[in-house]
Amino acid sequence: MILSIKTQENIAGLLLGSVLLLITFLKVHWFLTSYDWVTSLYPLSIILGFFLVFFFGAKLVRIKGLYGFITLIVIEIFLYTILHISSQNQQKVFTKLPWQNIFYNGTANIMQYDPKLSEFDEALGYRYKRSVASTFSNLEFDTKITTNSLGLRDDEKSLNKPRIIALGDSYTTGWGVEDNERFSEILEEKSGLKVLNAGISSFGTVREGLLLNELDLDSCKMVIIQYCMNDYLENKTWLDELKNGKTFKPSFNKEKYNLRVKTNVALSSYTPFKYIHRYTLTILRRLFSKNFTLPKVTNSDIPEHVSLFIQGLKQIRNNYKNNILVISLSNSYNRLDPAFTNELNLQLEISGLSGIDILETSHLFKKNDIFYLDTHLNANGHAKLAEHLFKYLKDNPLK
Numbered sequence: 001m002i003l004s005i006k007t008q009e010n011i012a013g014l015l016l017g018s019v020l021l022l023i024t025f026l027k028v029h030w031f032l033t034s035y036d037w038v039t040s041l042y043p044l045s046i047i048l049g050f051f052l053v054f055f056f057g058a059k060l061v062r063i064k065g066l067y068g069f070i071t072l073i074v075i076e077i078f079l080y081t082i083l084h085i086s087s088q089n090q091q092k093v094f095t096k097l098p099w100q101n102i103f104y105n106g107t108a109n110i111m112q113y114d115p116k117l118s119e120f121d122e123a124l125g126y127r128y129k130r131s132v133a134s135t136f137s138n139l140e141f142d143t144k145i146t147t148n149s150l151g152l153r154d155d156e157k158s159l160n161k162p163r164i165i166a167l168g169d170s171y172t173t174g175w176g177v178e179d180n181e182r183f184s185e186i187l188e189e190k191s192g193l194k195v196l197n198a199g200i201s202s203f204g205t206v207r208e209g210l211l212l213n214e215l216d217l218d219s220c221k222m223v224i225i226q227y228c229m230n231d232y233l234e235n236k237t238w239l240d241e242l243k244n245g246k247t248f249k250p251s252f253n254k255e256k257y258n259l260r261v262k263t264n265v266a267l268s269s270y271t272p273f274k275y276i277h278r279y280t281l282t283i284l285r286r287l288f289s290k291n292f293t294l295p296k297v298t299n300s301d302i303p304e305h306v307s308l309f310i311q312g313l314k315q316i317r318n319n320y321k322n323n324i325l326v327i328s329l330s331n332s333y334n335r336l337d338p339a340f341t342n343e344l345n346l347q348l349e350i351s352g353l354s355g356i357d358i359l360e361t362s363h364l365f366k367k368n369d370i371f372y373l374d375t376h377l378n379a380n381g382h383a384k385l386a387e388h389l390f391k392y393l394k395d396n397p398l399k
Contacts (some may be wrong), residue, residue, distance in 0.1 A: 010056045017052025020045045025281050042130040043271035044222070050273045063287050079275035083373070087139035089339065103282045104373045106267065107274065108138050111201040113257075113264035117145055120257040125250035127151045127200055128140060138268075140371045141176040150214065153179065154197045160218035162196035163398060164188075168226030169207040171329040172199025174382065176371055182381040186386035191393055199226070204234030205312030206248060213319050221398040222318070222323040224389070227309055227340065229297050229330040235308040240316055299339055306343045310351050313366070324356045325392070327385075337362040359392055361385060 002013070017126045024045050051074055053348035060066025085093045085102060097103060112126050116134040121127045128151040136145050148156045154172050166172050166184045174197070184197040198211055208225065238248055252260070267278075297305070313324065326344065328337040341358050348356060369381035379387065 007069050010059045013052050013056030014060060017049045017054075017056065020049035021053065021277075021280075024049065024277065025284060032070055042266065043274075046274070046277045047272050050276065059355060072276070075358070076273055076276045078109075079279055083139055083275070090329065090368070090370075091380075096106055098277070099282050099286055099376065101373060103279050104280050107137070107230060108270035110172070110264050110375070113261045115164075115261050115265065117147075118261075119151075120254045122250075123248075124200075125252065136176075138176070138374065140374050143174075143178050146179055146192055152196070152200075153182075154184070157218060158194060158196040161194065161216055163193040163213065163219055164191075164195040164222045164224065165215060165217075165220050166195060166197050166199060166224040166226070167203075168199040168210060168224075168329075169199040169203050169228050169231070170199070171377060172197065172224075172226045173201055176201070176374060177377070177379050177382055181382055183382040183386040183389065186316070186383060186394075189384065189390050190390045193393075193398070202230075204228075204231035205309055205348065206234050206238045206315075209312060210248060211314040212260065212316060217320055220320070220322060220324055223320060224317075226329065227315075227326060227328045229305065229340070232297075232301075232305050232308065235312055236304075239308055239311040239315070242378060243311060246287045270319060297336055299327040299336065302336060302339045302343045303347075303352065303353070304312065305340060306347050309344070310347055310353065313356065314351075322355065322363060323398070325389075326356065326358045327361050327389075329361060329385075357392075357396070359388065361388060364388055 024042060037081075045343060051069060053069040055065040056074040058071070059065045079097075082093070082095060082097060082100075086096075091208075114136060117128055117136060118126050118134065119129050126146075128147045130149050130151045131147060133144070133146045136143050145153060146155070147153050152159075163182075164187070171185070172182075179185065184198060184199075187193075188195040193297045198208075198215060198217065200207070200211070203211070205225070205227070212223065237251075242248060250257075294308055316324070326341070328340045328344075330337055338360060341362075342360055342362050348358075364384045365377070365381050369377060369384060371378050
């Protein structure tokens, strides 16, 4: 069977578009972390690839190529609309995409790699830039961020003799909420005690302890440590090393950090057909990749989480002797925060550590306390957490 010239042209156009898209799917990080001229080809390859596939694909099934291109635009608008309307209304509006949160996370801006807010740090890997006033934006929020001279998201006066210091990751730093909406600020206002928010996105117990050593502890009577299930990898990698006298070193150097920044900027910026590209990539990874998602934490994993966390508490105890209050906040992981706190109670009894309380928080939050797509606590969630902590302080006043 001899194909007509037009059919051959259509097949060639379809194959060329498919190859361009396949390269962007398989080599996404190569595109985004290579030389600038290669990076600039990434969005062009996506645009041209989808155009060729839909234009010539439509002609192969005897539809005008223009109609194929219009179909492409309609799909992109559909995906855009689902994410944007859902984010504005904080709920499923008319449908929910399979793997929607993973799709969204692949396009979201990441705070620790946002060049307006964060920078490389030799000791900790990264930290927030010192004394900046900027914004942190994603589909569900557009928040103002201010930092002090230590690169913490708090005002300058909070560095001087704080009574309470809050350590943690994105939950503590206040991902997606305004400065004055974070639980630390509300707790400070309610209690009249100076509270320093020392949370930095993605930090685990190891780096939280190292950061604490930089702070003024003379007047500190309580450290709040927020655990997240994704602290596990950092703790597992480094706590045994620290126990044996080694010094923590970030897993990447300045050059690799800057590549992560470059990737984050590219993925979080909008280019034509970004959503259909990312959703197609999500589907392909779901179908063909064994490493599509992080391994789920199960109840059987909790004892090791806790054991490592207790090692981290012991490291913190080397320099800080007053009260510690532990709270556990995690995105999902089967909502195992209560299992973590229960196990922590058991292991603390035999650890030899004292002056450590655990405050269960997982029962506090309902759907309207968490961002719909992002799954971090919103302003409602922070207010509830602050009230819960304030009640704890009233029952357990600082001495």
